Amino acid sequence: xxxxxxxxxxxxxxxxxxxxxxxxxxxxxxxxxxxxxxxxxxxxxxxxxxxxxxxxxxxxxxxxxxxxxxxxxxxxxxxxxxxxxxxxxxxxxxxxxxxxxxxxxxxxxxxxxxxxxxxxxxxxxxxxxxxxxxxxxxxxxxxxxxxxxxxxxxxxxxxxxxxxxxxxxxxxxxxxxxxxxxxxxxxxxxxxxxxxxxxxxxxxxxxxxxxxxxxxxxxxxxxxxxxxxxxxxxxxxxxxxxxxxxxxxxxxxxxxxxxxxxxxxxxxxxxxxxxxxxxxxxxxxxxxxxxxxxxxxxxxxxxxxxxxxxxxxxxxxxxxxxxxxxxxxxxxxxxxxxxxxxxxxxxxxxxxxxxxxxxxxxxxxxxxxxxxxxxxxxxxxxxxxxxxxxxxxxxxxxxxxxxxxxxxxxxxxxxxxxxxxxxxxxxxxxxxxxxxxxxxxxxxxxxxxxxxxxxxxxxxxxxxxxxxxxxxxxxxxxxxxxxxxxxxxxxxxxxxxxxxxxxxxxxxxxxxxxxxxxxxxxxxxxxxxxxxxxxxxxxxxxxxxxxxxxxxxxxxxxxxxxxxxxxxxxxxxxxxxxxxxxxxxxxxxxxxxxxxxxxxxxxxxxxxxxxxxxxxxxxxxxxxxxxxxxxxxxxxxxxxxxxxxxxxxxxxxxxxxxxxxxxxxxxxxxxxxxxxxxxxxxxxxxxxxxxxxxxxxxxxxxxxxxxxxxxxxxxxxxxxxxxxxxxxxxxxxxxxxxxxx
Numbered sequence: 246x247x248x249x250x251x252x253x254x255x256x257x258x259x260x261x262x263x264x265x266x267x268x269x270x271x272x273x274x275x276x277x278x279x280x281x282x283x284x285x286x287x288x289x290x291x292x293x294x295x296x297x298x299x300x301x302x303x304x305x306x307x308x309x310x311x312x313x314x315x316x317x318x319x320x321x322x323x324x325x326x327x328x329x330x331x332x333x334x335x336x337x338x339x340x341x342x343x344x345x346x347x348x349x350x351x352x353x354x355x356x357x358x359x360x361x362x363x364x365x366x367x368x369x370x371x372x373x374x375x376x377x378x379x380x381x382x383x384x385x386x387x388x389x390x391x392x393x394x395x396x397x398x399x400x401x402x403x404x405x406x407x408x409x410x411x412x413x414x415x416x417x418x419x420x421x422x423x424x425x426x427x428x429x430x431x432x433x434x435x436x437x438x439x440x441x442x443x444x445x446x447x448x449x450x451x452x453x454x455x456x457x458x459x460x461x462x463x464x465x466x467x468x469x470x471x472x473x474x475x476x477x478x479x480x481x482x483x484x485x486x487x488x489x490x491x492x493x494x495x496x497x498x499x500x501x502x503x504x505x506x507x508x509x510x511x512x513x514x515x516x517x518x519x520x521x522x523x524x525x526x527x528x529x530x531x532x533x534x535x536x537x538x539x540x541x542x543x544x545x546x547x548x549x550x551x552x553x554x555x556x557x558x559x560x561x562x563x564x565x566x567x568x569x570x571x572x573x574x575x576x577x578x579x580x581x582x583x584x585x586x587x588x589x590x591x592x593x594x595x596x597x598x599x600x601x602x603x604x605x606x607x608x609x610x611x612x613x614x615x616x617x618x619x620x621x622x623x624x625x626x627x628x629x630x631x632x633x634x635x636x637x638x639x640x641x642x643x644x645x646x647x648x649x650x651x652x653x654x655x656x657x658x659x660x661x662x663x664x665x666x667x668x669x670x671x672x673x674x675x676x677x678x679x680x681x682x683x684x685x686x687x688x689x690x691x692x693x694x695x696x697x698x699x700x701x702x703x704x705x706x707x708x709x710x711x712x713x714x715x716x717x718x719x720x721x722x723x724x725x726x727x728x729x730x731x732x733x734x735x736x737x738x739x740x741x742x743x744x745x746x747x748x749x750x751x752x753x754x755x756x757x758x759x760x761x762x763x764x765x766x767x768x769x770x771x772x773x774x775x776x777x778x779x780x781x782x783x784x785x786x787x788x789x790x791x792x793x794x795x796x797x798x799x800x801x802x803x804x805x806x807x808x809x810x811x812x813x814x815x816x817x818x819x820x821x822x823x824x825x826x827x828x829x830x831x832x833x834x835x836x837x838x839x840x841x842x843x844x845x846x847x848x849x850x851x852x853x854x855x856x857x858x859x860x861x862x863x864x865x866x867x868x869x870x871x872x873x874x875x876x877x878x879x880x881x882x883x884x885x886x887x888x889x890x891x892x893x894x895x896x897x898x899x900x901x902x903x904x905x906x907x908x909x910x911x912x913x914x915x916x917x918x919x920x921x922x923x924x925x926x927x928x929x930x931x932x933x934x935x936x937x938x939x940x941x942x943x944x945x946x947x948x949x950x951x952x953x954x955x956x957x958x959x960x961x962x963x964x965x966x967x968x969x970x971x972x973x974x975x976x977x978x979x980x981x982x983x984x985x986x
Contacts, residue, residue: 247380248288249712251280252373254333254389256293256319260310262301267309271317273607275631276386276411278484279704283712284318292320292372299325322372324365331361337389338566344423345388345412346532346626351571354424363392366432370396379403382715385436387411392428394435405719408436409479409711412628413654414446417453426457434469438718440479440711442629442654447476455873462873471957471967475718479711480658481629482703488638489700491611496641506605507612513557520595521681523558524617526610526632527624528565529602531575534625534650534667535562539582539598541623541673546590546597548674554595556681558621559613561601576602614639619646619680622653623667629654633662634699643689643696646680658698661691731953731964731971739931739951740978746929748787751976752918752942755794755801757935758955758972762902766800776808778973781980783809789823791921793914795899795906795938797860798827816899816908816938817917818862830920831911833862837894841907844886852879863908880905901936915941931979932962933972 257277261268271277284291295310302310307323314321324332335358343351370393377383377397384407385393394406420426430453433439441447451462460469467474510522523542527533542558562579566572583600590597605613614620620636630653637647637659649655649662656664665676743749756762756769763769782790791811794801798814802821805812812821821827842857845866849855854870866883868876883905887898891907899906918932930950932942943952943962952962955972966972 246288247378247382248290249283249382249384250373250377251284251289251291251384251386252369252390252393253291253293253386254337256291256295256314256321257281257284258295258314258317258319260295260297260313262297262306267306267313269310269313279481279708280384282705283708290318290320290376292369292376293322294324295321298329299323320372320376322368324368328361328365328368331358332365333389334566334569336362338569340423341388341391342412342532344419345415347413347415347419348531348626349419349422351531352422356424359425366390366392367396369393370400373397374400377401377404381405382712382719383407384409384711384715392432395432396435398435405715406436407438407440407711407715407718408433409440410446410628411442411481413626414441414449414453416449417456420449420453421457426453430454430458434467434474436474437472438711438715439474439476440714441476442478442480443657444478445657446628446654447478450476452874459869459873471965473721475714475721477714479707479714480654480702481631482699482705482707483631483634483638484705485634485638485700485703488611488614488635489641491607492615492639492641495608495611495615495639504606504609504612506609507616510559510612510616519555521556521618522616523556523619523621523677524561524613524636525558525621525623526561526563526613528563529567529572529576529579530565531571532624532626534623535560535575536578536582537625537667537670538621538623538673539579539586541670542598542677543582543586543589544670545674545677546586549678552678552681553590553597554592557595557597557599559599559601559617561603561605561610561613563604564602611639615641617645619648619677621648621677622655623648623650623665623673624653625650625667627653627655631655633659637692637695637699640692640696643692644685645692646683646688647691647695648676648680658702659695661694729960729962729964730957731966731975735964736975736978739975742951743785743929743931743979746787746927748925748927749785749929750789750791750922750927750931751782751979752791752793752930752932753972753976754914754934754936754939754942755792755796757902758933758939758969759792761969766796766803771804775973778977778980779810780808782976785979791918793817793918793932793934793939793942795901802827811921813914813917813921815860815862815912816906817912817914817941818909820917820920822921830917831909833909833912835862837896838864840890841887844890845883848879848883852876855879858904862912863906865904865906867904869903876903899938901938913941914938915945918942919945933975934962 253276257272258269259272283289297310311321335355339353369390373383382405386409388410394408397404397406454460454467455462460467465476525538527535546553583598587596587598614636622630622633624630633647633649633655647662649659649664650667651664652667663676663680665672753759759775760769779790782788789811791813792805793813795816796814798819801812801814809823811823818831819827820830841864845857848866849857852871852875855866855868858865858867868880884898887907891898895910896907897910930946932946932950933953934942935955940961946952954960954962954965957965
């Protein structure tokens with residue numbers, strides 16, 4: 246039976262060593278809660294780190310942890326102190342976390358950390374491969390494991406892989422500063438489905454893929470290595486019912502059951518019923534904007550003195566990564582700011598900021614949510630921020646106001662909150678005043694609308710939606726992979742038919758088929774291995790071989806004129822039969838080129854990276870090195886202009902691989918191939934090409950011919966193969982020394 250394999254940096258278990266013994270309990274909240282329904286249901290497995298370093302445990306302890314994890318359907322990935330220092334605190338948090346949250350000044354591009362990051366990602370990949378079978382669904386989570394999808398894909402191409410990023414994905418201009426940007430993008434592209442919290446993050450990722458790797462993107466799909474990778478946004482929810490019901494329990498609690506914290510809050514309000522409580526809850530992290538929030542609250546008190554002694558800000562800041570220098574500096578700055586403001590504004594019986602630097606039990610957290618009139622969720626950058634959603638879920642009386650940073654992922658779906666730019670102190674002050682003075686009816690309307698949405702799209706719905714899209718993406722990717730893909734049985738058939746045929750011909754495109762495309766002919770010349778393979782084919786009796794290229798006659802003559810091959814150049818304009826002179830297949834004029842050239846030159850001037858390639862009877866506009874978005878707009882515009890000109894001049898536009906080429910409509914590879922093959926009867930025909938100019942060749946050949954497309958694109962060919970390497974294997978199989986494998 247197929248299973249679901251969940252992968253995250255940490256397992257959903259908390260392990261501790263106390264007095265030499267191992268203790269474990271389930272983790273609460275976040276990903277552990279979000280994926281609980283999937284992990285508990287049916288066949289599933291969770292792979293991650295236990296939280297204990299290998300050096301902390303004896304061999305017996307390690308076995309105990311493994312055994313305990315196994316009972317909970319978990320597999321541990323062993324990590325050392327070095328791994329945690331370099332991979333987790335190093336590359337993951339000192340580099341990727343800072344980079345993805347736009348704090349370039351904190352980014353540490355240490356190559357040693359990068360090597361450790363790769364090594365640990367490989368450890369996770371190895372653990373997955375040991376436990377995964379074809380048909381299993383593999384769902385990988387977050388920025389610590391960006392390389393794992395491709396590591397899996399390279400070892401087992403048939404796996405079904407999903408990935409979800411829980412932090413923002415940065416804009417292209419930010420990501421391009423990272424030395425290993427290609428590696429992390431390509432790492433993610435091993436997945437069938439890549440999920441993000443918001444549409445903006447999806448677009449940032451797609452833009453980076455286009456601009457950095459130069460891949461083709463259509464809507465939310467990426468075409469890569471003959472696969473289609475899907476991307477989409479899935480805003481993560483919360484366990485809404487748990488928070489709402491806990492708030493109801495809070496309301497029913499008697500005085501004896503109340504925590505010391507809530508008693509202190511109630512005592513604070515008893516002396517002045519007009520007092521209001523403002524709440525902020527964060528991890529101690531520079532992305533949360535804690536110092537900015539404190540300064541903005543101070544500015545509010547200064548500009549609105551009537552609220553002094555009437556409002557208090559409760560700040561719960563949970564310790565995080567205290568061994569990282571930036572976090573220690575942030576803690577010191579926060580402490581000093583709180584002390585300074587309390588020293589300036591505090592009065593007997595009133596403290597402006599109640600500051601708690603610690604974690605709190607869940608019950609105390611609910612007390613804070615339920616007792617607060619306003620929630621301040623104002624990060625400088627945040628992937629989602631579930632605190633905003635938790636606060637709304639606890640408003641059982643439909644009162645209260647949420648002030649939410651527009652830089653938080655949650656802002657895109659929580660439109661009824663009051664949005665602010667967390668960098669604007671004056672706006673902060675204005676919006677906080679509006680929140681404190683908001684009429685109850687408006688509070689109710691906003692909270693009800695938010696609660697309706699959050700209760701419907703909760704944490705379980707988030708997980709279910711991803712899994713549904715995951716299954717669809719995997720099905721579609723599999724259809725693309727299997728559709729006409731050449732299998733070993735097909736290769737064996739080609740090999741056997743070639744051996745018994747009495748009259749045979751092999752037709753081969755050059756660029757993108759026999760060699761990678763290079764604009765400069767000096768860079769694209771055939772290598773010695775290719776000559777050897779092609780020459781060996783002709784050692785078979787009654788065998789002809791033709792190079793059918795879009796290259797100009799001079800270049801093709803230079804490369805292959807000394808061989809016994811038939812040659813077709815300029816997409817079918819010139820033909821050279823074996824041991825014969827070149828002959829023109831069409832009588833053409835080129836007086837039209839001047840007008841086309843002037844049009845193309847104007848586009849070159851306005852399009853950095855574009856250039857013109859001129860042949861005797863055609864002219865091409867290349868845009869391979871142009872910004873993808875600009876190229877898309879420019880090619881659309883250029884095609885419209887060219888269409889107006891070519892219709893009355895017997896011309897056509899070839900829309901090739903990042904090139905527009907104008908030539909005579911009478912010229913195409915299909916007509917040229919028919920001329921080459923006329924008056925001859927072949928019982929074996931093999932033709933291979935990679936772009937749409939080769940379709941004319943495929944179309945004119947008999948249906949029993951073996952026509953093969955290089956790359957999985959729309960084609961009338963019978964088969965496709967993924968790469969140029971596959972082409973060389975196939976033609977080598979036709980030689981006396983070759984065997985198709």
